[in-house]
Amino acid sequence: MTLLAILPPINVWVALIWGGIATGAMTVLMQCGPLFGLSRLSLPYLCGTALSPTRRNAMALGSIVYSIMGLLLAFLYAYAFETIGQAGWLLGSLLGLMHGLFVVTVFLPVLPYIHPRMASEHDGPSPKFRLEPPGPFGLHYGYSTPAVTIAAHTLYGAILGAAYAVHAA
Numbered sequence: 001m002t003l004l005a006i007l008p009p010i011n012v013w014v015a016l017i018w019g020g021i022a023t024g025a026m027t028v029l030m031q032c033g034p035l036f037g038l039s040r041l042s043l044p045y046l047c048g049t050a051l052s053p054t055r056r057n058a059m060a061l062g063s064i065v066y067s068i069m070g071l072l073l074a075f076l077y078a079y080a081f082e083t084i085g086q087a088g089w090l091l092g093s094l095l096g097l098m099h100g101l102f103v104v105t106v107f108l109p110v111l112p113y114i115h116p117r118m119a120s121e122h123d124g125p126s127p128k129f130r131l132e133p134p135g136p137f138g139l140h141y142g143y144s145t146p147a148v149t150i151a152a153h154t155l156y157g158a159i160l161g162a163a164y165a166v167h168a169a
Helices: 012-035 043-049 055-084 089-114 136-141 145-168
Strands: none
Touching (some): 012 055, 043 055, 055 089, 055 145, 136 145
16 A cells, blocks of 8 residues: 555645745745844755855755745645645644744754754854854744744745635635
8 A cells, every 4th residue: 555545635736836825925924034134044045055055056946945845845734634624724824833833943953963064053163064053943043033933834834724725615
């Protein structure tokens, strides 16, 4: 028995289209953090610097990888909605909140150990490790980083949940 045989069917087009819209909205909100001095965290840039040492290439590659990850996560949200048997902005917001909490409590603290160009909490920057580690909850990138990150992911989930509920009805 394959994994696809046990997963519930999803509306692929809703996941793709609204996943792209939700990813765009989340990205805009995340990029408002640096624009308004609330956070220095740029997830597209961090994704890109894992692939390229050149800043220009890093932003381009990172934006592509980040967008693809947003679309793939939309499929996970769609499977969650189908498995639960309901969707809506509130359920989507709760999933997004959990997603955002995971990012700030698990992903960001582990990032220095998997990112090839990021210093760790214990070793300072060097020519090889030039990026500052996010620190606990991403606080090294600004005191508002956790709030901006969680809010952006909650918005992502709310958009997907609302769209999936409308198209499932």
